[in-house]
Amino acid sequence: MGRAINRLPSRRSKILLGAMPFILVIAAYAIASDARHAVDAGDKLMPGLDAFRAAMSRLIFDIDRMTGQRLFWADTWASLGRLGIGLGISAVVGLVVGIFVGFIPYLRATFEPFFAALSLVPPLAVLPILFIIFGLGELSKAVLIVFGIAPFIIRDVMLRVAEIPREQIVKAQTLGASTWQMILGVVLPQVLPRLVSSVRLSLGAAWLFVIAAEAITAEAGLGYRIFLVRRYLAMDVILPYVVWITFLAFAMDYALRLIYDAIPWTRFREGG
Amino acid sequence: MAVIRFDHVTKTYGDTVVLENINLTIDDNEFLAVVGPSGAGKTTFLRMLLSQEAPTSGQILIDDVPIADEPMPDRGIVFQRYSVFPHRTVLRNVMMGPEWLAAPVTGRLFGAKRTELRDRAQAMLDRVGLGGHAQLYPAQLSGGQQQRLAIAQALMTHPKVLLLDEPFGALDPGTRKEMHKLVLELWSEHQMTIVMVTHDLSEAFHLGTRVIAVDKHRHDPHAPHRYGSVITSDFEAKPRLARALQRAERAAG
Ligand SMILES: Nc1ncnc2c1ncn2[C@@H]1O[C@H](COP(=O)(O)OP(=O)(O)OP(=O)(O)O)[C@@H](O)[C@H]1O
Numbered sequence: 394m395g396r397a398i399n400r401l402p403s404r405r406s407k408i409l410l411g412a413m414p415f416i417l418v419i420a421a422y423a424i425a426s427d428a429r430h431a432v433d434a435g436d437k438l439m440p441g442l443d444a445f446r447a448a449m450s451r452l453i454f455d456i457d458r459m460t461g462q463r464l465f466w467a468d469t470w471a472s473l474g475r476l477g478i479g480l481g482i483s484a485v486v487g488l489v490v491g492i493f494v495g496f497i498p499y500l501r502a503t504f505e506p507f508f509a510a511l512s513l514v515p516p517l518a519v520l521p522i523l524f525i526i527f528g529l530g531e532l533s534k535a536v537l538i539v540f541g542i543a544p545f546i547i548r549d550v551m552l553r554v555a556e557i558p559r560e561q562i563v564k565a566q567t568l569g570a571s572t573w574q575m576i577l578g579v580v581l582p583q584v585l586p587r588l589v590s591s592v593r594l595s596l597g598a599a600w601l602f603v604i605a606a607e608a609i610t611a612e613a614g615l616g617y618r619i620f621l622v623r624r625y626l627a628m629d630v631i632l633p634y635v636v637w638i639t640f641l642a643f644a645m646d647y648a649l650r651l652i653y654d655a656i657p658w659t660r661f662r663e664g665g
Numbered sequence: 666m667a668v669i670r671f672d673h674v675t676k677t678y679g680d681t682v683v684l685e686n687i688n689l690t691i692d693d694n695e696f697l698a699v700v701g702p703s704g705a706g707k708t709t710f711l712r713m714l715l716s717q718e719a720p721t722s723g724q725i726l727i728d729d730v731p732i733a734d735e736p737m738p739d740r741g742i743v744f745q746r747y748s749v750f751p752h753r754t755v756l757r758n759v760m761m762g763p764e765w766l767a768a769p770v771t772g773r774l775f776g777a778k779r780t781e782l783r784d785r786a787q788a789m790l791d792r793v794g795l796g797g798h799a800q801l802y803p804a805q806l807s808g809g810q811q812q813r814l815a816i817a818q819a820l821m822t823h824p825k826v827l828l829l830d831e832p833f834g835a836l837d838p839g840t841r842k843e844m845h846k847l848v849l850e851l852w853s854e855h856q857m858t859i860v861m862v863t864h865d866l867s868e869a870f871h872l873g874t875r876v877i878a879v880d881k882h883r884h885d886p887h888a889p890h891r892y893g894s895v896i897t898s899d900f901e902a903k904p905r906l907a908r909a910l911q912r913a914e915r916a917a918g
């Protein structure tokens with residue numbers, strides 16, 4: 394067992410090892426924060442744990458006088474709503490368009506080059522156009538996410554459609570299936586697991602677009618809050634928000650993985 | 666009834682001539698085995714019969730009617746691999762053909778019709794020896810079991826012609842023997858015409874009532890693509906004699 398690749402950690406040491414970087418980062422932060430406060434008690438850049446607790450309990454529990462809401466939850470729901478709508482529309486568009494364009498040769502010849510070009514347009518560069526056309530409200534934010542993510546999902550779904558062995562498609566026809574029946578009975582069920590992974594891979598980009606849109610214009614939202622309090626150097630709000638966004642992204646990723654595993658035929662692969 | 670006729674059929678891909686002027690009549694209830702070296706065009710021959718490929722010239726007729734230009738339920742197929750649907754259980758795989766034919770929009774039957782079809786599917790699975798595996802997914806089956814499933818699935822829609830492209834090529838000898846027995850039994854039960862492509866000469870002569878070999882008859886070393894394959898030999902195999910005798914006996918007695 395001389396080679397590094399053959400030395401395997403046990404279950405327990407895996408958990409310990411995995412936790413270690415997190416603990417190290419937190420400890421390093423605490424030490425650095427203490428050191429800065431020893432020099433300047435009013436330091437704002439690296440607030441101590443007490444400052445986090447105070448700032449966050451205000452946002453989580455106290456009702457804001459301006460809006461009449463608990464800001465932390467209002468921000469969370471606003472961002473999750475945007476993300477959900479954007480991802481939902483992208484998934485449905487990606488699935489439907491990807492299947493039809495991927496499966497029907499005439500549609501493929503017509504639209505494949507167009508989608509390839511579309512997916513190369515940088516979404517943030519067209520954001521001003523979206524604001525001009527759709528206004529500064531929710532619509533342009535949803536369009537931004539869809540514009541940023543749907544082309545990727547469409548292409549991924551199309552790739553999966555192309556991976557279905559020709560033999561299956563021919564067999565289906567010899568069993569009497571029409572194009573529509575093949576879409577419903579052969580293509581859709583085999584593409585669904587890929588759609589889930591595709592949405593999973595898009596989560597990071599979706600958050601990016603939500604936060605970018607919120608940074609420019611919004612009344613609430615996690616990204617909006619971060620960029621708002623930036624002016625007061627309120628690291629005691631920004632850092633917990635970043636951690637919270639990361640946690641939400643992780644939870645969504647995990648949920649999508651559970652959904653993927655719940656599809657029975659993903660457990661039994663061809664040739665297994 | 667299914668008499669298949671190849672009428673001056675030629676297939677080329679670009680400059681490459683694959684099959685050259687094939688003329689062939691396959692009798693009803695024949696078990697035709699097609700042999701030939703790799704790349705001779707056996708799969709191409711089968712694909713044209715399936716309408717997965719169109720002949721470059723000439724035509725293929727079944728009972729004197731040109732075949733449809735896309736795959737249809739009158740011609741069933743079993744490939745060497747990938748002929749079953751990995752996302753459906755064994756039972757649902759066998760039910761798919763009849764469901765598609767009966768329910769154009771949803772592709773699903775409900776109620777009494779579904780129960781009836783399920784019973785028929787289960788009977789078919791019992792027949793091919795998969796009765797106890799109805800609720801498994803194909804990937805949980807062995808290679809031989811997957812081919813049994815593919816055959817059962819194809820037979821559910823009562824094709825006139827069953828096409829087999831090296832269906833047992835990936836199986837071990839023992840399993841292959843069992844499959845031979847099953848195919849011969851099903852062939853006589855279902856009264857269909859079978860066309861099977863194989864690499865294995867002994868398999869061809871064991872199963873086939875007629876064996877044809879396709880190969881290039883001329884070879885130009887400077888332009889190997891110039892000439893396509895033709896039917897170089899045509900044997901009426903022993904099983905045909907046996908069957909003819911059997912029929913004569915039946916007619917007499
Ligand atoms: N779609 C295609 N485009 C171009 N050439 C093709 C195509 N399909 C087959 N060919 C060529 O036609 C010839 C015959 O191929 P085919 O698959 O029919 O051979 P085969 O007899 O089935 O061989 P094997 O025993 O290896 O399966 C080969 O030379 C092959 O390269």
Ligand SMILES: [Mg+2]
Nearest residue numbers: 707708709830
């Ligand atoms: Mg072949």
